[in-house]
Amino acid sequence: MSAWLTLLALIPLTLAINPGVKVKLTEKGLEYGREIGMASLQKKLKTIKVPDLSGSAKVAPIGKVTYSLTGMQIVNLGLPKSVLGLVPGTGVNLSIGNAFLNLHGNWRVRYLKFIKDSGSFDLGIKGLTITTSIAIKSDETGRPSVSSINCVTSLGSATIKFHGGASWLYNLFSSYIDKALRNSLQKKICPLVADAVTDMNPHLKTLNVLAKVDKYAEIEYSMVESPAISKSCIDLGLKGEFYNVGAHQEPPFSATPFSLPPQISNMLYIGISSFTTNSAGFVYNKAGALSLYVTDGMIPPSSPIRLNTRTFGAFIPQIAKRFPGLMMKLLVKTVQEPIITFEPNNVTLQATGTVTAYAIQPNTTLSPLFVLNMEASVSARVYVTGVKLAGAMTLNKIQMTLGKSYVGDFQVKSLDNIFLMVLKVAVIPKVNARLEKGYPLPSLGKMNLVNTQLQVLKGYILIGTDVLFTG
Ligand SMILES: *[C@@H]1O[C@H](CO)[C@@H](O)[C@H](O)[C@H]1NC(C)=O
Ligand SMILES: *[C@@H]1O[C@H](CO)[C@@H](O)[C@H](O)[C@H]1NC(C)=O
Ligand SMILES: *[C@@H]1O[C@H](CO)[C@@H](O)[C@H](O)[C@H]1NC(C)=O
Numbered sequence: 001m002s003a004w005l006t007l008l009a010l011i012p013l014t015l016a017i018n019p020g021v022k023v024k025l026t027e028k029g030l031e032y033g034r035e036i037g038m039a040s041l042q043k044k045l046k047t048i049k050v051p052d053l054s055g056s057a058k059v060a061p062i063g064k065v066t067y068s069l070t071g072m073q074i075v076n077l078g079l080p081k082s083v084l085g086l087v088p089g090t091g092v093n094l095s096i097g098n099a100f101l102n103l104h105g106n107w108r109v110r111y112l113k114f115i116k117d118s119g120s121f122d123l124g125i126k127g128l129t130i131t132t133s134i135a136i137k138s139d140e141t142g143r144p145s146v147s148s149i150n151c152v153t154s155l156g157s158a159t160i161k162f163h164g165g166a167s168w169l170y171n172l173f174s175s176y177i178d179k180a181l182r183n184s185l186q187k188k189i190c191p192l193v194a195d196a197v198t199d200m201n202p203h204l205k206t207l208n209v210l211a212k213v214d215k216y217a218e219i220e221y222s223m224v225e226s227p228a229i230s231k232s233c234i235d236l237g238l239k240g241e242f243y244n245v246g247a248h249q250e251p252p253f254s255a256t257p258f259s260l261p262p263q264i265s266n267m268l269y270i271g272i273s274s275f276t277t278n279s280a281g282f283v284y285n286k287a288g289a290l291s292l293y294v295t296d297g298m299i300p301p302s303s304p305i306r307l308n309t310r311t312f313g314a315f316i317p318q319i320a321k322r323f324p325g326l327m328m329k330l331l332v333k334t335v336q337e338p339i340i341t342f343e344p345n346n347v348t349l350q351a352t353g354t355v356t357a358y359a360i361q362p363n364t365t366l367s368p369l370f371v372l373n374m375e376a377s378v379s380a381r382v383y384v385t386g387v388k389l390a391g392a393m394t395l396n397k398i399q400m401t402l403g404k405s406y407v408g409d410f411q412v413k414s415l416d417n418i419f420l421m422v423l424k425v426a427v428i429p430k431v432n433a434r435l436e437k438g439y440p441l442p443s444l445g446k447m448n449l450v451n452t453q454l455q456v457l458k459g460y461i462l463i464g465t466d467v468l469f470t471g
Contacts, residue, residue, distance in 0.1 A: 017224045018255035018277040022269075022436040023442060029267030030092065034084040036469065037094075037200070044196040048076050048188045050181070057176045067173055069181070070123075072105035088230050091136040091146070099128035101185075107162065109169060109178070115171025115466065119164025123181055127156020128249055132193055136229065140147050142222025144206045144236065148197040151190035155182050203445055207276045211440040216287040217242050217280065221442040232264060238442055240272065242280040244287060249281035251337070258459050266451065266464035270441060272389065273460040274342050276317070280439070281337040290353075291333030298426040309359055310371070315414045318407040320371060323359040329366060331356040332374075338382075342456050347380040349393065354403060355419065361421055372402035372412060376423065380435075384463055388438030393431055395423050446470045 025033075054068035082096045101124075108118040116233050117421060132151035141147040158178050162170045166229050209222040220239045226233040227281055243249070257276035263269060284290050306418040307328040313320025331354075338351040358366035377396040382389060441449075441463070452465040 001397050018238065018271050018275075019237030019254045019255050020220050020279065021027070021053060021221065021223050021238040021442065022041055022258070022260055022271040022273075023236040023238060024127055024260050024269040024271075025236070026267055026269070027086070028262040030084050030086070030234075032267055032467065034094075037084075037196070038079055038082055040199065040434065041193065041196040041385070042077060042079050043215055044192050044199070045079070045101075045189065046073050046074050047403070048185070048192060049090070049103075050074075050105070050184055050187050050188070053177075053178065053184060058440065059173060061109075062111050065109055065173060067107060067109045067170075067176070069177065070106050070108070072099055072103055072181075075104050075122075076100075076102040079322050084230060087227055087235070091134045092231060092234075093131065096128075096130040096155075098126075098394055099130065100124070101128065103181070103185075103432055106272075107165070108175065109165075116257075116358060117165040117169060118284050119162055121163065121177075122161045122163075123177075123186070124159045125155050125182075129156070130189060130193060132190070132197070136199055136227045138223040138226050139201075139205075141205075142224070142239075144223065144227060146197055146204065148190075148194040151183065151187055151193050153193075155186060156169045156462075158182065162187060185208045191195075206445040208440060208443055213439055213440075215244070216245060216289050217283045218245050218275075218404050219440060220248075221244075235260070238281075239274040242276065242283045244283050249286070251279050253278065255280075256459070259314070260462065263462075263464060266453070267466045268464075270463040270465070271460045272441075272463070275341045280338065281340060284465040285337040287335050290338070290351075291331065291428055292430055294330040294332060294422055294426045296327055299422070300425060303421070303425070305421055307422075310414075311418070312357070315418075316369075316407055316410040318410075319359070323367065323369070324332065328369070329358045330422065331358070332423070342459055343459060345456050347382055347395075347456055347461075349378040351376045351378065368406050368441055370405040370407060370410075371414075372400045372419075373403045374419070375399040378428075378453075381455065382454060382461055382466070384441070384449060384454055385438050387441050387443045387447060387449055389441055390438035391432075391435040391461075393435065395428055397424065415443045444469075 016233050027090050047104050050072040050449055052070045055226050056066040057066055059065045079096050079099045081098045082094060084092050084094050103123045130153045132148045135147050135149050137145055160174050160178060189424050197334050211219045211221055213219060222239050222245060223236055224239050225237040255273060258273055259270045260269050299307060309319050309323045309326045309328060334353040340349050355372045357369040357376055359369055361367060376398045378393045379396055380391050380393045382391045400412050444468060448468045448470060450466040450468050452463060455462045
């Protein structure tokens, strides 16, 4: 019954959103998580506070003995062996074996009404085992959260060494002490294990579910479905969608299902679908960020082609005639979102835009000369830098048609080389300067990526990486 309720709670409110980004945590990644987790569990268990104990026992031949144990402290605790395994459908289970602890405390006894005795003792426990399952869910903010369930501990053999007092007493009541302490310790361990597990949640809460990109955009990385746990990995589906800062508007396209290949040699795999990159195009185009004024100052001085009415007048005599001796300016902008396509080892971008040419009058007024419609095909290289995805573009080809002319008819084709040059030297470098800064990947806290590889596959980019947490 409660399992069903848990399952129901895991179903996100908005059904059937395909993730734009997928994250796979492999056994290698879990192993790294185990190392970090065990260090913190060990610290936690060293804080076990054993409350003072007292009791009485009938001990032949002296009759009733009352005893009390006080000031008990863990002096040593080791968790030399632990295994973290995946439990398909649920989460992971943690088995700790061969653990040991040593505890020091004081004892005091009273018997035959008035006889008192006291001293100290050392208790050693060996062969301590702890097993617990860790459930992995999605919290209300779309971040993963973990909790410990079904924790069981068993304490192996114990040895007690007494110091001080009358030694003949030791044998008489050591078995009582052994039992009382075992009971007490047994009750303490699982709650601390549960604490150590929930202590991971603040860390998981650092997942950048809304990653700030720049003044135009942010990326949503919240989970859109519950974690899927199989025999070999944990799969997370993240929204992976760019939005305008503040005003979230859905693009006219949606994510299509994709699945990551069965690679497991890295700790973590991140698949970024073309939906994610195309949602970026949608946002930047809508924000008017994909537009640029090109002036003559942006053309290298060595170029014989200048942005002036003399250069353009050579191809369109009307311009030379009506606007002699003026500098020009071009407005290059997209008119719809660029379409990015991922094919194996090949990233291409198709941009549809316009180029508007102006003559700059001596009083700085811009006189429009013509508007061209342009289709540009661009190749891109993508790479990971820090915890960001970056890129660089090269222009493949452009196709232009006349949109509107203020200077009569002319052969658009004759301007191909000029515009190819302008895009290559003035526009692409600006775009690349932005792409070089990168876009945040999903990340937790102070996460660094090492041994990172990137592959372009059909419909998505696959990043395989190991992670290293620093602090
Ligand atoms: C996980 O739990 C299952 C069932 O409780 C058990 O059979 C399995 O051995 C456990 N795996 C690990 C690694 O502890
Ligand atoms: C890359 O893909 C584009 C469009 O799908 C195609 O035109 C181009 O030839 C491809 N390039 C390579 C090197 O495969
Ligand atoms: C600027 O100069 C142009 C051409 O001489 C003229 O048509 C236009 O009215 C002038 N604009 C202003 C604001 O003076």
